[in-house]
Amino acid sequence: MxxxxxxxxxxxxxxxxxxxxxxxxxxxxxxxxxxxxxxxxxxxxxxxxxxxxxxxxxxxxxxxETIRKDALEVIQKLAELNNIYFVTAREKCLEIVTHKYLNKYEIPYDGVYVLGSAHKVGTAKNLNCDIFIEDSYENAIELSKSNFKVLLVDTNYNRLPLNQNITRVLNWNEIYNTIEKMLLQEKAM
Structure with missing residues (x-):
């Protein structure tokens, strides 16, 4: 995936x-x-x-910035069998800082896209994205309307109504379990 x-x-x-x-x-x-x-x-x-x-x-x-609990371990497990692409709205001038941050924590990835824009649909399409993990409600809605499956990491600022393509997740272990269920469902089809 x-x-x-x-x-x-x-x-x-x-x-x-x-x-x-x-x-x-x-x-x-x-x-x-x-x-x-x-x-x-x-x-x-x-x-x-x-x-x-x-x-x-x-x-x-x-x-x-501090890394979320279990994020590193879950991303490492996901990277064993999947392609991991970081897609961020950060300004282009933060590209080197972004790579340094990911490398400092030894976070595996297949690509990093520093967009300088909150609009991520085009990049998700180019990457043939199967699942997008996001915290911005607006980004999640925009991605979901383009038929991407989105896991919305719960925060105080994104607790608004969701549509059928968005699943709220509370932490990185729940992200892992949700992706595992999605993979099992795909294999069963």
Whole structure:
């Protein structure tokens, strides 16, 4: 199978940015308050203010993100029999940082696509993606409407109604079990 995986919030802690934002903006935001994807609205600032903050720390921030529990082990198991492609909306200037991050954790992959855009359908089509693992609700909806099977990693900011092509998963072990079930179902057909 060809498995496409988002990075930020999917293999990494989805709330990795809170500590830096709290220090920078003198706030006290908690993970429970992150109920939407537009971070500037949560912090109570303009989009431009958030963009300025992000541009100042993005290289450091994406180098030091913590990896989600069990993500490495599950991806290693999946990579034994499947193709693993990381497809991220990160800006193109973060391509080297992205490769360094994945290599630092010895995360196996067959390709890394740093798109500079949240629109991932074209890349998923080019990769003949069978399953896309994502944390962004909007991306999951867009991918699912193009008939991709999506595993949506549960976060406080993506708890909205799902369609038939999206399965909510709570952690990486559940991702593994869900993919195993999908493979068994395909073999039975």
């Amino acid at each position: 060809n498995i496409c995986i988002d990075i930020d919030g999917t293999i990494t802690d989805p709330y990795y940015w809170i500590e830096s934002a709290n220090k920078y903006f003198n706030k006290n935001i908690t993970a429970d308050e992150v109920t939407q994807y537009e971070l500037h609205k949560i912090i109570g600032i303009t989009r431009d203010e958030y963009t300025d903050f992000y541009n100042k720390i993005k290289f450091e921030l994406h180098s030091e």
